Amino acid sequence: MNVMVRLLKYLRPSLKWVVVSALLLVFGTFVDLVAPWLLKQVFDEGIAERSGNKILFFTLALAGIQVAKSVAMFVQGRSQELVGQNVVFKLREQMYDHLQRLSFGYYDKAQTGQLMSRMTGDIEAVKNFIGFGAMAMFTGALTFAGTIGFMLAMQWQVTLLSMATVPLLMLALHRFNKKVGPAWGQVREQMGKLTTTLQENISGIRVVKAFAREKVEQTKFEARNEDNFGTNMERAKLEAKAFPLMNFYGGIVFVTMVWFGALYVANGGMTLGTFMAFQWYTWGIIWPLNMLGWQINVMQQAIKAAPRVFEVLDTPAEIAANASSVGADRIAGNVVFDRVAFHFADQDPESEAGVLEDISLDVKQGEVIAVLGATGSGKSSLIALLSRFYDVSRGALTIDGVNVKDYELDGLRRKIGIVPQETFLFSATIRENIAYGVPDATQEQIEWAARKAQIHAFIEGMPFGYDTIIGERGVGLSGGQRQRVALARAVLMDPPILVLDEATASVDTATESAIHEELLEVMKGRTTFIIAQRLSSVKRADRIVVLDRGRIAQQGTHKELFAQEGFFRSLFDMQEAAASR
Numbered sequence: 190m191n192v193m194v195r196l197l198k199y200l201r202p203s204l205k206w207v208v209v210s211a212l213l214l215v216f217g218t219f220v221d222l223v224a225p226w227l228l229k230q231v232f233d234e235g236i237a238e239r240s241g242n243k244i245l246f247f248t249l250a251l252a253g254i255q256v257a258k259s260v261a262m263f264v265q266g267r268s269q270e271l272v273g274q275n276v277v278f279k280l281r282e283q284m285y286d287h288l289q290r291l292s293f294g295y296y297d298k299a300q301t302g303q304l305m306s307r308m309t310g311d312i313e314a315v316k317n318f319i320g321f322g323a324m325a326m327f328t329g330a331l332t333f334a335g336t337i338g339f340m341l342a343m344q345w346q347v348t349l350l351s352m353a354t355v356p357l358l359m360l361a362l363h364r365f366n367k368k369v370g371p372a373w374g375q376v377r378e379q380m381g382k383l384t385t386t387l388q389e390n391i392s393g394i395r396v397v398k399a400f401a402r403e404k405v406e407q408t409k410f411e412a413r414n415e416d417n418f419g420t421n422m423e424r425a426k427l428e429a430k431a432f433p434l435m436n437f438y439g440g441i442v443f444v445t446m447v448w449f450g451a452l453y454v455a456n457g458g459m460t461l462g463t464f465m466a467f468q469w470y471t472w473g474i475i476w477p478l479n480m481l482g483w484q485i486n487v488m489q490q491a492i493k494a495a496p497r498v499f500e501v502l503d504t505p506a507e508i509a510a511n512a513s514s515v516g517a518d519r520i521a522g523n524v525v526f527d528r529v530a531f532h533f534a535d536q537d538p539e540s541e542a543g544v545l546e547d548i549s550l551d552v553k554q555g556e557v558i559a560v561l562g563a564t565g566s567g568k569s570s571l572i573a574l575l576s577r578f579y580d581v582s583r584g585a586l587t588i589d590g591v592n593v594k595d596y597e598l599d600g601l602r603r604k605i606g607i608v609p610q611e612t613f614l615f616s617a618t619i620r621e622n623i624a625y626g627v628p629d630a631t632q633e634q635i636e637w638a639a640r641k642a643q644i645h646a647f648i649e650g651m652p653f654g655y656d657t658i659i660g661e662r663g664v665g666l667s668g669g670q671r672q673r674v675a676l677a678r679a680v681l682m683d684p685p686i687l688v689l690d691e692a693t694a695s696v697d698t699a700t701e702s703a704i705h706e707e708l709l710e711v712m713k714g715r716t717t718f719i720i721a722q723r724l725s726s727v728k729r730a731d732r733i734v735v736l737d738r739g740r741i742a743q744q745g746t747h748k749e750l751f752a753q754e755g756f757f758r759s760l761f762d763m764q765e766a767a768a769s770r
């Protein structure tokens with residue numbers, strides 16, 4: 190019920206339209222209740238008195254109220270849709286906003302397909318109930334109660350006799366409601382899994398093809414598809430069993446009414462007009478009960494879908510800005526790691542060693558720090574802490590003497606230019622991709638950044654220059670070109686702190702050396718962290734930090750480390766040997 194209360198709260202902004210819609214429905218129901226009475230009048234007054242005028246009057250009245258109802262239903266349909274669409278709009282907006290705020294830790298675990306299915310199918314299911322099902326239930330209840338009221342007022346004995354099977358119908362509905370809820374829960378869950386499999390397969394299609402695993406993937410998808418088919422058929426079986434039974438009980442209501450009604454008419458206990466009106470009215474009892482089966486379906490679907498949406502909305506954004514945040518505008522770039530340890534969410538900081546342990550590092554503004562280490566030694570994790578993609582689990586990380594947790598979050602991130610290991614380019618022009626962090630950058634500034642990243646000449650040579658669309662739906666770029674666009678993007682931010690995570694790994698040696706020449710100027714005055722495997726990339730660093738299984742193993746200048754035994758020296762020897770081969 191909690192879910193329902195929470196869902197109904199989404200109606201608040203459209204309350205005006207809910208009221209309009211409900212009033213029009215009341216009017217429509219009233220017409221449905223008056224119409225059989227007018228029919229009764231045609232018989233009992235018009236035909237009985239052989240009055241053509243009365244027949245015409247009541248027939249015209251019947252036609253008139255039907256026209257009025259049609260107009261009302263047109264407006265009602267529009268306002269009902271507006272209510273439903275407003276709920277969808279609000280839910281999607283909230284979910285999207287929240288997804289933007291959720292931290293890296295959440296996305297490490299989240300399944301994109303599940304999120305997609307929640308954002309589309311589940312929200313749609315919620316809309317079907319809020320925008321249609323709930324109103325239909327309201328109309329049904331009103332019609333049911335109103336019909337019984339009118340019938341009782343006209344001939345209570347026949348009314349009560351006709352309703353003898355209604356409790357059976359209600360029992361069948363109650364049973365259906367109990368069973369169909371879990372069935373819909375499974376359908377929604379299966380849909381999420383199906384979308385996840387599809388999304389993974391499409392994202393990884395190159396790997397699938399490269400390893401010729403299409404058949405295996407197809408089988409995987411087929412299994413999901415079959416699960417989906419199976420759960421839907423289970424649900425359909427419940428409907429197939431329940432609906433004809435409800436129809437049968439409904440039919441009995443009609444038959445008993447005809448039977449007893451006809452007897453009462455024959456014995457003078459009921460007028461022929463009332464009997465004719467009752468034929469119409471009985472549908473006012475049968476129809477809402479039968480429709481209730483479908484409405485329960487829609488409601489149960491929403492009850493199962495809504496928590497899937499709320500689950501995302503209720504996930505706390507672990508990395509949130511401090512209430513009394515310090516502005517990041519004046520960040521100069523003095524970075525201090527003070528006995529920092531870091532654990533991922535699935536690690537226990539009390540009993541397990543962190544991905545980083547006991548990291549103490551004092552970096553002065555403008556220093557260039559190279560971070561080296563074997564794969565998995567924690568290099569990327571170390572720099573992820575700077576921008577608070579994750580928070581430290583022990584110790585403190587400060588920039589210019591202020592704990593990073595105390596900075597205003599967006600401001601802090603704007604002060605750190607990152608070229609990540611895996612670059613992501615949007616389906617947009619190359620200009621927009623470079624200017625992603627500074628949308629109002631001038632063409633000169635963009636070109637300046639592109640020159641620093643050694644990509645300007647290449648862009649100039651493209652068919653539409655800076656206006657060429659790249660990314661998923663545009664021109665493809667090589668790994669090295671993508672990296673250089675990402676580098677230009679970071680450089681354009683003019684950040685006091687620059688982070689290059691293997692930023693030139695996909696670039697040929699000549700370009701790498703040219704980028705480094707240019708970067709020397711870019712790095713001037715900026716605190717720079719360079720993660721690199723190639724020694725050529727770290728030659729110009731003021732200091733080199735070597736990580737080994739999350740701890741600082743060596744630290745010093747190129748010269749100092751060269752003089753020591755250790756990871757740096759062996760890496761140097763290995764690369765020298767490879768070069769001379």
Ligand SMILES: Nc1ncnc2c1ncn2[C@@H]1O[C@H](COP(=O)(O)OP(=O)(O)OP(=O)(O)O)[C@@H](O)[C@H]1O
Binds near residue numbers: 297563564568569
């Ligand atoms: N999201 C995650 N959840 C749990 N553990 C993770 C996660 N990401 C990375 N790790 C683990 O943390 C350790 C450090 O990873 P990190 O990416 O920082 O290493 P790295 O030195 O940058 O490696 P590489 O040179 O291969 O990029 C690895 O052992 C890795 O398995």
